[in-house]
Amino acid sequence: MTALTKISIWSMIRHVLLIAGAIVMLLPFVWMISTASKPPSEVFSSELHLIPRHFALWENLQMAFAKANLWRFLLNGVIVTVSIFVLQVLVALPAAYALAKLRFIGRNALFALVLFGILIPPQATAIPVFLLLHRLGVLDGYAALVLPFTISVFGIFLMRQFFRNVPDDLIDAARMDGISEFGIVWRVMLPAAIPAVTAFGIFSVVAHWNDYFWPLIVLNSEHLRTPPLAVAHFRNAEAGTNYGALMAAAMVIIAPLLVAFLLAQRRFVEGIALTGIK
Amino acid sequence: MSDNAATIGGLAVPISIPKRAAQRRNPLLLTPYGLVAPALTLMLMMLLGPLAGVIALSFTDYQLGAPSLSWIGLANYHEMFGDRVFWTALRNTLVYVGIVVPGAVSAGLAIALLIQSGTSLRSLYRTIYFLPVMATLIAMAVVWEFMLHPQFGLVNGVLREFGIAGPSWLQDRSTALYALCAIGIWQAAGFNMVLFLAGLVSIPKQLYEAAEIDGASSAWARFRLVTWPLLRPVTTFVVVISGIRSFQVFDTVHVLTKGGPSKSTEVLIHSMYTEGFEFFRSGYGAALTVVFLGFILLLTLIKSRLADRGAQYA
8 A cells, every 4th residue: 555655756756856857848849839829919928828819920921931931941941851862871881782792802991081081070071171172162052961971971871780680591582683882772671671760860960950151161052051041040130129030930941850750750869879879 | 792792892893603602601801901992082082082072172262253362371260369350259159069968968967866866757767858869959049938937938937926027038249148058058058867777777776775875775775886977988078078069059049149149148159150251251160169169179189088087987
């Protein structure tokens, strides 16, 4: 009996603490939605209230879309993240297969380079890569946003670990059927590695959708802006005058990933937890 | 393009048919090199080359657009060590790391332990705490800025209810860095929670039962005897990862404070960005990058040393 009460008391404390923490975590989201739904007269009032008296979300969204070409920026985000992911897979999978399943001179050295590459933070190579893209004359374009990230040493590492567990019999059978090594990568290894590729895809898309540093460095043109860059510019132009529209724009920018996350939570958590391995 | 031509590239043409058959029996001659060639090329171009480049550049006076560059030895480093802004940036970065790492690691651990200590609503809590990790930091930084607005913000509004006049958080040099730390902890806690949850799940249940039989009746005793020691490798790992990520702090600084007011939030990567990409002093920016790399290397070394020691005890 006492043990039972002890458990239920603890269970209550657990919920109280977790709910308190959850409120702190959610507060910025709630405040964002609340402000995005308020007309300016309520935004600029020192008196606190979460629920707007006059519901102005639609007006604020309209203003956000009118002041900034948000559709274009969202499209840029999609173009850049999808291109990066597709190219990363095209480059990483063959290399990962060779590292996992083929024997060749220099394999260990190459794998050591991959492991070393994982340790290099993206900011460290920014200046030389920028100079290289400048020399190539591709700055301020999609190529500048995509090219530096086509190589994911982390992706190679991840896929190599996954491929090692694919049975050799499967590969031998494919060789007997006359499939080339290159064909094996796409027709045998890729289908077997779909869970790992999905997790890596989520990791990659989230990282590059949210990336601010690199687009900030290489872009000048307004029409090429990625979502984070768009929010930052919107903020510089409108902060202090138009918080409702600014919060509405922020909502629009984070919505695609948050909706995807809420629909496939387990996969997203796994995908992002991969960064931990890095 | 046929598969074979792609695998062995330009060499496909001169190879005669019997030789190709031989190669198929022993496909381990050139094919692997064809498979790794794109990855290796891009690695050298975009990662290893630039890494060597940044170190080399730091010994030059190169400026973007300049017709030539000359080797100036340690002059960039001399300038840097004599510059007060550099020392301010370094101190601020260390303060940021020193606050965000313990904050985000202990918050992540506490959340994970609380979630794992019961069975109800686990996935709901996990989802809520993970939301800040998913949301674009720049967008949320802008939201935080408005929450911290001295007059119309939520934070000062709540403080006002208690009769406290809150500061202008981001415009006040005595609070700006700490406000950025709070945003950093808010964003990283959920990420650490996921890593700790994975670590907690892997602790065998029997160990807790055994500890209980041995007299560890309180939850604290079980935590001290079982959870904490077994979680140590994960904790080390989370600390180092958080350290590396905090050293990279840039987004919130650039969009909210630009290093101000009066350099009170200037951090290493922001200095590197300003020198390298606003003033286009590539050489000096490279020297700042090398300092940053030094710290990342240090953290990585600490991690591998601790991992070795952990392996000895296990």
